[in-house]
Amino acid sequence: xxxxxxxxxxxxxxxxxxxxxxxxxxxxxxxxxxxxxxxxxxxxxxxxxxxxxxxxxxxxxxxxxxxxxxxxxxxxxxxxxxxxxxxxxxxxxxxxxxxxxxxxxxxxxxxxxxxxxxxxxxxxxxxxxxxxxxxxxxxxxxxxxxxxxxxxxxxxxxxxxxxxxxxxxxxxxxxxxxxxxxxxxxxxxxxxxxxxxxxxxxxxxxxxxxxxxxxxxxxxxxxxxxxxxxxxxxxxxxxxxxxxxxxxxxxxxxxxxxxxxxxxxxxxxxxxxxxxxxxxxxxxxxxxxxxxxxxxxxxxxxxxxxxxxxxxxxxxxxxxxxxxxxxxxxxxxxxxxxxxxxxxxxxxxxxxxxxxxxxxxxxxxxxxxxxxxxxxxxxxxxxxxxxxxxxxxxxxxxxxxxxxxxxxxxxxxxxxxxxxxxxxxxx
Amino acid sequence: xxxxxxxxxxxxxxxxxxxxxxxxxxxxxxxxxxxxxxxxxxxxxxxxxxxxxxxxxxxxxxxxxxxxxxxxxxxxxxxxxxxxxxxxxxxxxxxxxxxxxxxxxxxxxxxxxxxxxxxxxxxxxxxxxxxxxxxxxxxxxxxxxxxxxxxxxxxxxxxxxxxxxxxxxxxxxxxxxxxxxxxxxxxxxxxxxxxxxxxxxxxxxxxxxxxxxxxxxxxxxxxxxxxxxxxxxxxxxxxxxxxxxxxxxxxxxxxxxxxxxxxxxxxxxxxxxxxxxxxxxxxxxxxxxxxxxxxxxxxxxxxxxxxxxxxxxxxxxxxxxxxxxxxxxxxxxxxxxxxxxxxxxxxxxxxxxxxxxxxxxxxxxxxxxxxxxxxxxxxxxxxxxxxxxxxxxxxx
Numbered sequence: 068x069x070x071x072x073x074x075x076x077x078x079x080x081x082x083x084x085x086x087x088x089x090x091x092x093x094x095x096x097x098x099x100x101x102x103x104x105x106x107x108x109x110x111x112x113x114x115x116x117x118x119x120x121x122x123x124x125x126x127x128x129x130x131x132x133x134x135x136x137x138x139x140x141x142x143x144x145x146x147x148x149x150x151x152x153x154x155x156x157x158x159x160x161x162x163x164x165x166x167x168x169x170x171x172x173x174x175x176x177x178x179x180x181x182x183x184x185x186x187x188x189x190x191x192x193x194x195x196x197x198x199x200x201x202x203x204x205x206x207x208x209x210x211x212x213x214x215x216x217x218x219x220x221x222x223x224x225x226x227x228x229x230x231x232x233x234x235x236x237x238x239x240x241x242x243x244x245x246x247x248x249x250x251x252x253x254x255x256x257x258x259x260x261x262x263x264x265x266x267x268x269x270x271x272x273x274x275x276x277x278x279x280x281x282x283x284x285x286x287x288x289x290x291x292x293x294x295x296x297x298x299x300x301x302x303x304x305x306x307x308x309x310x311x312x313x314x315x316x317x318x319x320x321x322x323x324x325x326x327x328x329x330x331x332x333x334x335x336x337x338x339x340x341x342x343x344x345x346x347x348x349x350x351x352x353x354x355x356x357x358x359x360x361x362x363x364x365x366x367x368x369x370x371x372x373x374x375x376x377x378x379x380x381x382x383x384x385x386x387x388x389x390x391x392x393x394x395x396x397x398x399x400x401x402x403x404x405x406x407x408x409x410x411x412x413x414x415x416x417x418x419x420x421x422x423x424x425x426x427x428x429x430x431x432x433x434x435x436x437x438x439x440x441x442x443x444x445x446x447x448x449x450x451x452x453x454x455x456x457x458x459x460x461x462x463x464x465x466x467x468x469x470x471x472x473x474x475x476x477x478x479x480x481x482x483x484x485x486x487x488x489x490x491x492x493x494x
Numbered sequence: 495x496x497x498x499x500x501x502x503x504x505x506x507x508x509x510x511x512x513x514x515x516x517x518x519x520x521x522x523x524x525x526x527x528x529x530x531x532x533x534x535x536x537x538x539x540x541x542x543x544x545x546x547x548x549x550x551x552x553x554x555x556x557x558x559x560x561x562x563x564x565x566x567x568x569x570x571x572x573x574x575x576x577x578x579x580x581x582x583x584x585x586x587x588x589x590x591x592x593x594x595x596x597x598x599x600x601x602x603x604x605x606x607x608x609x610x611x612x613x614x615x616x617x618x619x620x621x622x623x624x625x626x627x628x629x630x631x632x633x634x635x636x637x638x639x640x641x642x643x644x645x646x647x648x649x650x651x652x653x654x655x656x657x658x659x660x661x662x663x664x665x666x667x668x669x670x671x672x673x674x675x676x677x678x679x680x681x682x683x684x685x686x687x688x689x690x691x692x693x694x695x696x697x698x699x700x701x702x703x704x705x706x707x708x709x710x711x712x713x714x715x716x717x718x719x720x721x722x723x724x725x726x727x728x729x730x731x732x733x734x735x736x737x738x739x740x741x742x743x744x745x746x747x748x749x750x751x752x753x754x755x756x757x758x759x760x761x762x763x764x765x766x767x768x769x770x771x772x773x774x775x776x777x778x779x780x781x782x783x784x785x786x787x788x789x790x791x792x793x794x795x796x797x798x799x800x801x802x803x804x805x806x807x808x809x810x811x812x813x814x815x816x817x818x819x820x821x822x823x824x825x826x827x828x829x830x831x832x833x834x835x836x837x838x839x840x841x842x843x844x845x846x847x848x849x850x851x852x853x854x855x856x857x858x859x860x861x862x863x864x865x866x867x868x869x870x871x872x873x874x875x876x877x878x879x880x881x882x883x884x885x886x887x888x889x890x
Contacts, residue, residue, distance in 0.1 A: 117622050121630065174664060176643060178600045179705060181615075181625055187704075188612035197612040199605055199700035200536065207710030215709035220599060220643075221665035221879050228764055236762040236880050238672050239665035241598075241644045249661055253676070260683045277622065281629045282638040345594070345660035347651035350561060350639050359657065480639075481648025483660045 072325040078259045084332040085158025085320030086432045087150035090419045091127035103444040104465040108297035116277045123289040125296040126275045127313025127420030140177045142273030144223045146316035158320035168263040170233035171253040172224035173246035173270035175424045243479030247427025252341040254321040264326035270428035271316035301448035302385035302414035303460045310386040313420025317428030336435040339488040340371025346482030353394040360398030363484040371488035382434040382475040385414025396456040413461040417447045427477040434473045438491045501681045502753040505580025505739030507572040510826040511542035523851040528825040531717040538714040542732030542827030563602040563640030569694030570649045572735025580739035591658040593686045597669035597693035597831035601641025603701045607632045668880025670834035675760040687745040692737030693832035719824035721859040727802040732827015736836035755842035758885025773807040779883040793818040795841045797874035818862040834874040841870035841886040
């Protein structure tokens with residue numbers, strides 16, 4: 068007898084019952100969705116540090132929260148906490164400070180930053196050049212103690228676990244720009260294995276600081292079209308010239324359908340499948356044959372037990388770099404064949420920028436909102452089509468369309484690729 | 495899904511102050527000729543250094559080596575040793591479906607650029623502008639890739655062709671515990687057949703010493719083994735790489751691979767470091783693992799860091815357990831993300847040997863020995879957060 072709580076292979080059906088998001092377009096799903104479907108951009112001139120002389124001076128920063136935090140891990144934790152609060156409240160799960168499952172938390176690179184280095188340098192012998200070996204002599208005097216805890220990789224997840232009372236050791240992770248999707252995948256797998264009935268998947272990135280921007284700039288990854296910030300991120304356009312760094316966080320309460328139904332939760336969508344495949348070609352470029360991208364999408368479809376014909380919408384990785392968008396097109400054309408140009412594909416990054424570590428989670432949430440609202444957010448700034456990318460990118464304005472099932476792509480530097488297959492509430 | 499699946503360790507790659515490979519480690523551990531530690535490199539901080547090694551054997555292209563920082567070279571090299579040990583190096587069919595979980599920290603800095611900029615920032619009246627100008631001109635573009643946590647896994651994919659899946663866990667010691675726990679859970683659940691798991695740490699970095707010195711956590715002066723009476727509190731970090739090939743029993747048997755040991759259950763938790771918390775959290779994790787332990791044939795391989803009060807609390811729990819104890823940290827140093835993986839790897843070497851290596855002199859907790867060693871419990875209590883205990887069992 069078929070069990071309505073299980074998928075075709077007998078695994079628990081996995082659903083989402085709570086979602087929260089913070090981005091440069093606003094705090095909360097409602098503001099984000101309103102701005103996203105209105106085709107607004109959250110990209111602006113960077114004001115938190117001077118940009119004179121920098122090739123790139125724009126980003127999708129979350130400035131209101133930065134003012135009260137001041138460093139990447141603290142801002143990242145703050146955003147993740149706000150998104151998680153929203154997701155848990157919507158799900159109505161557990162009780163305050165007592166979330167009934169583990170935490171999977173995608174976090175950005177975390178290390179001491181220049182304000183900390185300046186603080187210790189100020190105490191070094193003024194008559195000598197500063198050297199690590201000299202600073203090390205007094206760094207343990209207690210004055211700088213808090214720097215240790217703030218810049219542990221475990222710090223963001225620790226703060227969230229403490230606040231929301233998630234169970235067990237939280238898993239902090241990075242698969243670069245695919246991190247958010249990986250955190251969702253880990254939650255799905257843990258529930259499928261029967262380790263838990265519910266999990267909190269979060270992904271956050273508040274790392275727009277000078278050194279991070281300069282590092283990306285030095286590998287020529289960023290858009291330098293600073294004049295009109297809101298028009299700088301132009302995925303799939305011929306004149307795209309790099310991604311735009313951005314901040315944000317996404318959080319999802321993920322449960323087995325059985326657990327969600329038993330407690331009467333409203334079901335926001337189903338995570339039908341996850342696929343991944345690593346790329347061993349190059350540190351920052353995809354394999355020219357597109358094989359890892361094709362493999363990753365194909366595995367997600369297989370995991371979901373569906374075919375390309377069942378997909379109504381693709382939420383693109385769509386970073387706006389020349390390389391990514393070209394290779395994503397190759398992958399989509401290979402998987403969808405003749406139908407490739409007919410399946411709408413849009414990039415949220417045209418509006419919120421590339422939220423890096425957080426992107427996979429934020430965009431999964433936007434994909435589920437797309438399904439729920441039967442409305443596809445556009446790819447904005449699409450004025451000069453790239454003839455090499457003959458896809459329906461939902462140019463410039465949102466489109467009403469029935470979307471039963473979507474695929475959300477995330478491809479990271481270092482060759483880590485993840486795709487998710489998402490669908491609406493099961494019948 | 496079959497509940498009866500077992501996870502076997504079929505390949506180990508090791509690089510530490512004790513040498514390279516399983517045989518070198520086995521020889522050193524059993525001869526008692528450990529550790530290699532000194533405060534020569536960054537006095538007065540005690541480290542277990544790797545020394546100069548050539549990475550050519552496992553990372554043949556110099557261009558690949560140049561695009562990595564040392565922690566990635568150590569990890570990529572060690573991953574290659576593990577693949578070779580398991581007999582799957584170069585086997586494209588297996589590598590293309592091999593899953594990978596790397597426990598990683600962050601990458602390295604350019605100490606000269608940092609120092610120069612710290613010096614000049616002190617007298618600058620436009621410090622933020624100075625940071626921009628200097629970093630733009632002085633940072634090597636490839637340094638970024640050497641810094642990104644997930645690029646150790648990325649380099650392993652590129653150099654060794656492991657491309658089934660690639661995940662990087664962060665969070666210091668906890669990352670290493672969870673990497674092994676999740677890889678094993680996937681294999682036992684039937685959603686993965688073979689996986690490469692491990693971590694790497696370069697201790698010979700002033701920026702990392704500084705990070706831990708902010709909280710005065712480094713061991714200074716003379717080396718003393720963890721659990722030695724009257725030892726000063728603090729961590730002696732060790733440069734190391736520890737990778738393992740984990741495999742379902744079926745998969746290993748089908749390809750005729752020789753198992754080194756079976757990876758038993760791994761339990762983890764999140765306790766604070768307030769007085770008494772490690773004693774209680776590690777105590778309950780150990781209680782779980784001990785259900786499978788056999789008195790007289792099980793030893794505990796401890797990853798206690800040397801930080802206090804967690805090390806004293808762990809010592810109390812271990813003493814109460816009555817099992818023989820060996821400190822992994824005393825022998826190879828503390829390896830943060832790599833700490834639990836190297837503990838599991840060294841435990842696997844010992845259970846395969848069927849006996850326990852000798853205790854260190856003047857460490858009462860290491861005075862007891864075991865008879866035939868059939869299993870080992872590996873502990874890892876993070877210096878700040880995260881603790882775990884796992885079981886390694888002999889096969890046959």
